[in-house]
Amino acid sequence: MADNKILGIDRATGEELWTLPATGPRCSDDGARLTCVSGHGQDARILLVDPLAGAAGAVPMPGVAQALTDGDDLVILTQVAAEYRVSRLDGAVMALARMQGSGPGVSSTGGPTASVPDWAADPTWLTSLEPGVSDWPPTIALFGTEVMVSVPREADGPSGSAIANLEGHILDVATGDLIEDTSRAEPGGLESGWLVERAQGGLALYSPGRGPVSLGQGQQFLQVDDDPASPIAIRTVESAPVPDGQGNAPPVSEMVATSSETGEVLWSRPDEWAVARLDGHVLTTTGTSLVGVDETSGAERWTLGRENGIWCPCVGGGHVLAGFAMNFERPDAEQAGPAPTLVGIDVRTGDLVWWLPSDGWWVQVVLDGDRMYAITQADQSSISAWDVG
Known part of the structure; x- marks a missing residue:
């Protein structure tokens, strides 16, 4: 993806196979199809892309920020002034697939000012959520039968300054019912999954294609971790900054290893x-x-x-x-x-x-x-x- 286009590249040779116009594309894939959102606000639209042919079906969807496939249906996140809306559009994937041509290109119902088709304007369910920090967009993901929603919301930091906490909401993908509000739902970088704090089960790592992995008590999320459920929990502890006498107050960090069963400190390494x-x-x-x-x-x-x-x-x-x-x-x-x-x-x-x-x-x-x-x-x-x- 680039700022104004989506590229299809041959995995073996690096040859460019196709290109599609898109504005600030935000894409997800389910292993067979690429679902993208192009544009912002009233100009936003959803694209369903065949990654082999580069053929795309598109539909205008004002305010849409992200879209995911669930079988033949779409789950979308829409931003409006007063709230975030998560909704399910039954049959939307099949409707967009029927719009795709046989080769590279975007087939749509019209330009940004075109009307939203009836099937896209009539969701099976719609759940409204309180909005978060305006300049930090929310994120959604689908794990099994649950839709995870990560929303940055303002909170007081350690020094009294405002910070953004990534709070979460978990919805039933079939009904849109709110299953649980969570104090922590952090989308991971690359392919490392989501870190979610749940009332039952504690901190767990959610990743595509596998069930959630519960992290041991005191275990920090690491971008690379081949044993997140290890009996040895690893975390970095930061203490309050200590002035150095020259007007500087660098943070004090210590890496601590504890027993995930008892919480006993096994070893520590300061300044790491x-x-x-x-x-x-x-x-x-x-x-x-x-x-x-x-x-x-x-x-x-x-x-x-x-x-x-x-x-x-x-x-x-x-x-x-x-x-x-x-x-x-x-x-x-x-x-x-x-x-x-x-x-x-x-x-x-x-x-x-x-x-x-x-x-x-x-x-x-x-x-x-x-x-x-x-x-x-x-x-x-x-x-x-x-x-x-």
């Missing part, structure tokens, strides 16, 4: 915070270095300086953590000096497993078996594919 857990190792950072720590004992196994340390977003599998190294000294670079690089680190030893040149800052990455797709941002965005198996 957790980045990832993989293959029995916890990776932490001091802000200037990446540290590999034994999950059981808290013993330091290795340290990498800023030039080779990984910065997230990151992904992991097996015993390799992949991320972005800003000042990496490439072994066979044509020119001397550090350069932005994608690197794979063995979490057991800190050794470099592989490195890949990057033309900018790594903003998103997806693993597909042994192939990695990365979007980087410099003067412009670019996408690349790498075999890393």
